[in-house]
Amino acid sequence: xxxxxxxxxxxxxxxxxxxxxxxxxxxxxxxxxxxxxxxxxxxxxxxxxxxxxxxxxxxxxxxxxxxxxxxxxxxxxxxxxxxxxxxxxxxxxxxxxxxxxxxxxxxxxxxxxxxxxxxxxx
Amino acid sequence: xxxxxxxxxxxxxxxxxxxxxxxxxxxxxxxxxxxxxxxxxxxxxxxxxxxxxxxxxxxxxxxxxxxxxxxxxxxxxxxxxxxxxxxxxxxxxxxxxxxxxxxxxxxxxxxxxxxxxxxxxxxxxxxxxxxxxxxxxxxxxxxxxxxxxxxxxxxxxxxxxx
Ligand SMILES: [Zn+2]
Numbered sequence: 001x002x003x004x005x006x007x008x009x010x011x012x013x014x015x016x017x018x019x020x021x022x023x024x025x026x027x028x029x030x031x032x033x034x035x036x037x038x039x040x041x042x043x044x045x046x047x048x049x050x051x052x053x054x055x056x057x058x059x060x061x062x063x064x065x066x067x068x069x070x071x072x073x074x075x076x077x078x079x080x081x082x083x084x085x086x087x088x089x090x091x092x093x094x095x096x097x098x099x100x101x102x103x104x105x106x107x108x109x110x111x112x113x114x115x116x117x118x119x120x121x122x
Numbered sequence: 123x124x125x126x127x128x129x130x131x132x133x134x135x136x137x138x139x140x141x142x143x144x145x146x147x148x149x150x151x152x153x154x155x156x157x158x159x160x161x162x163x164x165x166x167x168x169x170x171x172x173x174x175x176x177x178x179x180x181x182x183x184x185x186x187x188x189x190x191x192x193x194x195x196x197x198x199x200x201x202x203x204x205x206x207x208x209x210x211x212x213x214x215x216x217x218x219x220x221x222x223x224x225x226x227x228x229x230x231x232x233x234x235x236x237x238x239x240x241x242x243x244x245x246x247x248x249x250x251x252x253x254x255x256x257x258x259x260x261x262x263x264x265x266x267x268x269x270x271x272x273x274x275x276x277x278x279x280x281x282x283x284x
Contacts, residue, residue, distance in 0.1 A: 011225045019257075
């Protein structure tokens, strides 16, 4: 029994350690430069973060209103069921993102020299 | 046979209650529709006190019922992926006999989240959701510890074949 508890501890410890390392690797960077919109896995738009604008993403039935103002981006309105995208609030730092799963939409902040971190690349 | 059905019904009912409870828990690192996996408590009980087949059957019935009751478009795929991956890993680790019920449950909790993440990646068509991984690992360990601790107590108190 004792031996098994050591196994449990090792297992939980190594998972938490991995989480800590990943959190450090994925930490948000400094002020970003671009707001990149991805739908269904493909980039559909890219706006400079320092230009204020309001964009309606999507169609008549599925939409998200993206607002860029004062160097920060936010989804201010959406008709998805869960509104997680709206509740995410403002993003402005490199690597930060807003996800709307029902609309298969990702809005991400990138720096001047492309993405800080791209999980698909490794 | 009647006793078997009654026991199944009891466990599925308990799983439904836990599903309702977890629908109230909003964990910041989870994607919409993802669940922390409290229902693993019932699955782990079935795994330790009944059989793998019973655990799988209860798990499947629970996923179907929950999706019909409080389901959204993605919740069925989420729950199913989480349930299948988690049960497979828990059954494997239990057989390996290197961890107590707590460790098995922690692995189950983490795999439950991994299964859901894989579905979300498929839905969004991107591997970029790797960002969510750290929080999913942490919440998986937390939920697994809770269900494993309670599950351990229950499994030790209740005799086989109630
Ligand atoms: Zn949304």
